[in-house]
Amino acid sequence: MKTQIWILGGTGRSGRTIAAHLAQRGLTAVLVGRDAHRLHAAAERTDSETLQVPSLATAVSEIGRQRPAVVINTIGPFTTTAPEVVHACRAVGSHYLDLANDVAALSAAFEMHDAATRAGHTLVTGAGFGVTATESVVVKLCEGRPAPLRVRVDMVPSMAMEEGTAGEALIGTLLGGLAGRRITDGHLAPARILSDAVRLTLPDGSRVTTASMPLGELLAAHRASGARHVLSASSETPASPLIRAMMPAVSTLMRWERLRSFTTRRLARVRVKAKERPREHSWGHAVATWADGETREGWLRLGDAQAYTGAVAAEITSRLLAGQGRPGAYTPAALFGSALAESCGAEYLLPRPGGRGHASDSDPTR
Ligand SMILES: NC(=O)c1ccc[n+]([C@@H]2O[C@H](COP(=O)([O-])OP(=O)(O)OC[C@H]3O[C@@H](n4cnc5c(N)ncnc54)[C@H](OP(=O)(O)O)[C@@H]3O)[C@@H](O)[C@H]2O)c1
Known part of the structure; x- marks a missing residue:
């Protein structure tokens, strides 16, 4: 087994960001990709090595031959790419992580828990x-407590965009997440997408609306809390009431495979303009309510969401290389606890008892 770190999709936005964060930790990545020119340009920027392969299938056979220590998969949709990459990793004992963020991909990863445990390798999804x-x-709100009755999580990303096309990996993942779901009575159940809109006041005083968007957060929050009822929401939902009204019909249409493939290809080619990060911070938010009526709310504050993805994947990789993982399939905080988020540069803000302001973990008054 070599101590190499491979990044599949190494030329992409996430691949390059992860490589840069690995470099900050003194680790060199091997960028794996299809295009020699893009690989060279990305490797130069991040001081990485490269491996050019004609297809994902070839990358998979190279994993079997070269046995890297850790494989980071950034090629979505992960329901399509993860099974064969995980299989190759399991066969040679390489650790695996991916950036999956949809219900189907996370479910499929959890189903591989027993096989990963038997093989002695670690699979981290949703990194x-x-x-x-x-x-x-x-995890932070529920530490040392019984399972709450209800949990709602909201993600509020803020990130700069570079000019270019959206790409099939990103669009395929987004369209795959359009099927409405929530956890009801402990089970995944159909639900209206973009419902349950809430106007949140962020700890910095600014306001943002979130609405239900059942991505991978839904399953991760359910497993982390054991709550009977879980809803996940996002600020990245269309604000227009008209679009919200149309979304259920759109999500039904997207279940037709041919229509979804066609739409994915068309949208992937749409050019996006470079844009600044819209607000200084990105936020993770959760509210947990227990059966006795107690409610706890917490925030995680961080900077650019895309940079944070790079930091999370790099931090997990360095921990896996140091032998700190354990065999099986996990999401990041399920494996490494609530402190992982802080190791990646984020800070918890928990409301002060009595409801006046927020206390950060570094606040001595807590
Ligand atoms: N969980 C999270 O919070 C989170 C955060 C960020 C991103 N993501 C997910 O990560 C994925 C990547 O996002 P991104 O923004 O980095 O996308 P991106 O910039 O389009 O990069 C995708 C990469 O995948 C490669 N690729 C695409 N299709 C391929 C295929 N069929 N075979 C082999 N390589 C292929 C591309 O390589 P070529 O240069 O060869 O085309 C490119 O390097 C998306 O699914 C996104 O949803 C999740």
Whole structure:
């Protein structure tokens, strides 16, 4: 087994960000990709090595041959790419992590828990901003307590965009997340997408609306809390009431595979303009309510959401290389606890008892 770290999709936004964060930790990545020119440009920027392969299938056979220590998969949709990459990793004992953020991909990863345990390798799914920022707050709120009755998580990302196309990996994942779901009575149940809109006041005083968006956070929050009722919401939902009204019909249409593939290809080519980060911070938020009526609320404050994804994946990789993981399939905070989020540069803010202001973990008054 080599101590190499491979990043599949190493030329992409996430791949390059992760490589840069690994470099900050003194670790060199091997960027794996299809295009020699893009690979070279990305490697130069992040001081990485490269491996050019014609397809994902070839990358998978190279994992079997070269046996890297850790494989980071950034190629979505993960329901398509993860099974064969995980299989190859399991066969040679390589640890695996991905940036999956949809219900189907996380469910599929959890189903591989027993096989991963038997093989002695670690599989970490959801190793990006969305799952980590919300799951970590839930773990923090529930530490040492019985399971709450209800949990709601909200993610409020803020990130700069570089000019370019959205790409099939990102669009495929977004469209895959359009099926409405929530946890009701302990089970995944159909639900209206973009419902349960709430106007949140962020700890910095600014306001944002979130509405239900059942991404991977839903399952991670359910597993972290054991709550009977769980809802996950996002600020990245269309604000227009008209679009909200149309969403259920759109999500039904997206269940037709051919229509979804066509839409994915078209949207992936749409050019996006460079844009600044809209607000200084990104946030993870959770509210847990217990059967006796007690309610606890918490926030995780961090900077750019895309940079945080890079930090999370790099931190988990360095811990796996140091032998700190354990065999099985996990989400980040389920494996490494609530302190992982802080190791990646985020800070918890928990409301002060009595409801006046927030206390951060570094606040001596707590
Ligand atoms: N969990 C989270 O919070 C989180 C955060 C960020 C991103 N993500 C997810 O991570 C994924 C990547 O996002 P991104 O913004 O980095 O996308 P991106 O910039 O489009 O990068 C995708 C990369 O995947 C490669 N790729 C795409 N399709 C491929 C295929 N069929 N075979 C082999 N390589 C392929 C591309 O390589 P080429 O150069 O060869 O085309 C590119 O390097 C998305 O699914 C996104 O939803 C999740």
